[in-house]
Amino acid sequence: QLQLQESGSGPVKPSQTLSLTCAVSGGSISSGGYSWNWIRQPPGKGLEWIGSIYDDGTTDYNPSLKSRVTISVDRSKNQFALKLTSVTAADTAVYFCARRCTTASCFLGYCFDYWGQGTLVTVSS
Amino acid sequence: SYELTQPPSVSVSPGQTAGITCSGDALPKQYAYWYRQKPGQAPVLVIYKDTERPSGIPERFSGSSSGTTVTLTISGVQAEDEADYYCQSADNNGAYVVFGGGTKLTVL
Numbered sequence: 001q002l003q004l005q006e007s008g009s010g011p012v013k014p015s016q017t018l019s020l021t022c023a024v025s026g027g028s029i030s031s032g033g034y035s036w037n038w039i040r041q042p043p044g045k046g047l048e049w050i051g052s053i054y055d056d057g058t059t060d061y062n063p064s065l066k067s068r069v070t071i072s073v074d075r076s077k078n079q080f081a082l083k084l085t086s087v088t089a090a091d092t093a094v095y096f097c098a099r100r101c102t103t104a105s106c107f108l109g110y111c112f113d114y115w116g117q118g119t120l121v122t123v124s125s
Numbered sequence: 126s127y128e129l130t131q132p133p134s135v136s137v138s139p140g141q142t143a144g145i146t147c148s149g150d151a152l153p154k155q156y157a158y159w160y161r162q163k164p165g166q167a168p169v170l171v172i173y174k175d176t177e178r179p180s181g182i183p184e185r186f187s188g189s190s191s192g193t194t195v196t197l198t199i200s201g202v203q204a205e206d207e208a209d210y211y212c213q214s215a216d217n218n219g220a221y222v223v224f225g226g227g228t229k230l231t232v233l
Contacts, residue, residue: 115167
């Protein structure tokens with residue numbers, strides 16, 4: 001059973017960089033046919049897709065965050081990471097990592113089929 | 126930017142039928158997916174490819190699609206169905222993922 005687990009550096013001050021890692025267990029991040037994603041949810045609000053990294057290392061980002069986001073992968077550690085620069089209080093949220101199938105043969109289509117439990121990141125001075 | 130529109134809230138009595146809509150211009154071209162989220166938990170997939178139900182999801186959950194609107198229907202609502210529900214899809218090119226704003230289902 002695939003499992004994803006977020007971890008991070010804890011509270012972040014305004015204007016600093018938020019850094020999170022998602023460790024993948026029970027399967028290989030290099031198995032192919034999937035993208036690895038970050039999604040966030042501000043307290044009491046809805047889900048917002050942040051971005052994806054694909055098998056070949058290419059990325060897609062939410063246009064509203066693109067200038068501040070970098071998603072990378074470390075295949076040797078079977079994990080992927082999120083960096084969000086110049087944070088403000090509006091970036092306070094629960095951050096989820098999730099897997100999404102990317103091939104036409106996916107039985108469940110292009111849904112997010114595995115999620116981490118989420119980690120709350122607070123931006124405060 | 127592309128958006129999916131959901132009603133903020135829906136209320137039903139136990140045993141009744143709840144319908145939650147999701148509207149978006151790209152829905153005729155892109156499949157929609159529905160997730161249920163309970164407080165403090167990650168979302169769980171309840172409908173995929175507009176109308177299909179994953180294993181383990183009760184038969185009372187169903188999905189339908191018509192033009193630019195997809196609908197999640199919960200028949201015979203139970204107290205345990207009280208949760209937030211989100212639709213998810215992609216823009217016309219499929220590159221950018223989008224979630225609806227979410228609908229809070231209240232079981233009266």
